[in-house]
Amino acid sequence: MKNENYEIDITQCPIAPVQKVISGKWNMVIIYFLSQGVMRFGELQRKLPGVTQAALTKQLRLLEEYKMVHREIYKQVPPKVEYSLTETGIKFLPVLTALEEWATEYQVLESSALS
Amino acid sequence: MKNENYEIDITQCPIAPVQKVISGKWNMVIIYFLSQGVMRFGELQRKLPGVTQAALTKQLRLLEEYKMVHREIYKQVPPKVEYSLTETGIKFLPVLTALEEWATEYQVLESSALS
DNA sequence: CTGTATCCTACGAGATACTG
DNA sequence: CAGTATCTCGTAGGATACAG
Numbered sequence: 242m243k244n245e246n247y248e249i250d251i252t253q254c255p256i257a258p259v260q261k262v263i264s265g266k267w268n269m270v271i272i273y274f275l276s277q278g279v280m281r282f283g284e285l286q287r288k289l290p291g292v293t294q295a296a297l298t299k300q301l302r303l304l305e306e307y308k309m310v311h312r313e314i315y316k317q318v319p320p321k322v323e324y325s326l327t328e329t330g331i332k333f334l335p336v337l338t339a340l341e342e343w344a345t346e347y348q349v350l351e352s353s354a355l356s
Numbered sequence: 357m358k359n360e361n362y363e364i365d366i367t368q369c370p371i372a373p374v375q376k377v378i379s380g381k382w383n384m385v386i387i388y389f390l391s392q393g394v395m396r397f398g399e400l401q402r403k404l405p406g407v408t409q410a411a412l413t414k415q416l417r418l419l420e421e422y423k424m425v426h427r428e429i430y431k432q433v434p435p436k437v438e439y440s441l442t443e444t445g446i447k448f449l450p451v452l453t454a455l456e457e458w459a460t461e462y463q464v465l466e467s468s469a470l471s
Numbered sequence: 472c473t474g475t476a477t478c479c480t481a482c483g484a485g486a487t488a489c490t491g
Numbered sequence: 492c493a494g495t496a497t498c499t500c501g502t503a504g505g506a507t508a509c510a511g
Contacts, residue, residue, distance in 0.1 A: 253403060254385050256452065259459040264379045266504070270369050282473055288368060296504050298474065308465065319472045320511080329465060336458055337371065339451040344374040350423065350444060381484070397493055411484050413494065434492045435491080 262307050267292055267300045269337065272326070275310060276334055279325040309333065377422050382407055382415045384452065387441070390425060391449055394440040424448065 263269060267289060274280060274288050286297055301324060304310040309330040315321040326333075378384060382404060389395060389403050401412055416439060419425040424445040430436040441448075 254388050255456050255459050255463075256384050256388055259455070259462055260381065260384060262462075263384070263455070264381070266375065266379070269371050269375060269378070273369050273371055286473095291505090293505055293507090294474070295476085295506085299504080314473095318511085320474075322473060329462060332461060333458055336451065336454040339454045340374070340378070341370050343448050343451050344370050346447060347374055347377075347444060348370075401493095406485085408485055408487090409494070410486085410496085414484080429493095433491085435494075437493060 262304075262309065263336075265300060265303065267297065268304060269340070271297075271300060271304060272309065272330060272333065273337060273341075275324055275326050275330070276337065279313075279323050282322050282324070285324060304330075377419075377424065378451075380415060380418065382412065383419060384455070386412075386415060386419060387424065387445060387448065388452060388456075390439055390441050390445070391452065394428075394438050397437050397439070400439060419445075 270289060271285065274285060280288075282297070282301075285301075286292060286294065289297065292300075301310060301312070305312055307329075308327055311325050311327045311330075313323040313325065315323070385404060386400065389400060395403075397412070397416075400416075401407060401409065404412065416425060416427070420427055422444075423442055426440050426442045426445075428438040428440065430438070
């Protein structure tokens with residue numbers, strides 16, 4: 242009961258199955274920041290202006306489910322939770338780097354060639 | 357009136373501004389298929405099982421706006437429209453390749469390490 | 472501090488029917 | 492063939508309040 246409702250099953254396109262991982266408003270941004278090191282919930286939230294606790298939590302749970310991020314809970318008061326990339330998440334970084342490079346170029350285009 | 361309503365403006369994360377380009381259910385898949393060559397509307401639709409004309413059209417218009425795809429209209433009856441990647445779109449391919457590689461590995465994980 | 476639990480709204484995207 | 496025009500629905504994601 243995890244991807245039964247996900248109708249994209251195209252054998253012709255290898256990226257279709259992982260489309261959900263890269264979608265989502267904050268996914269990539271979260272991964273980006275986590276690539277710089279382990280972070281606590283609050284830290285992460287402060288990095289993402291405009292995200293609400295509820296939204297951030299939901300996104301993190303998703304990324305956890307996708308095995309992208311690891312959640313380390315410290316049993317203490319006040320609570321402390323640290324997020325970090327998993328092996329799979331780390332293997333994803335080349336994608337992020339490529340995207341980052343492209344984004345930089347793209348921005349140049351946007352400010353020159355576009356209206 | 358194009359990104360005024362797009363509140364992510366984080367200077368700290370370079371990929372935030374292009375997040376919209378990679379989101380969307382079909383964007384990446386479309387780019388993937390267009391990377392294999394110029395395609396007509398109908399061809400593209402047949403490649404994407406489950407997509408409706410309305411949805412595909414909308415996505416293509418978006419990708420056009422993002423300067424990712426080029427739309428070539430042949431003034432004739434019946435109409436013929438060909439879609440292809442722009443320069444920006446082609447520069448994006450490394451990202452797609454990286455994602456593709458990762459996706460392949462990821463699939464392996466999903467079928468072995470996951471329940 | 473790090474969450475849940477609701478409520479609410481905007482938007483993506485499918486279904487369907489119609490046009491040049 | 493390649494679109495538009497509506498309608499509808501599900502869901503992502505914001506606001507807010509409360510909890511351990």
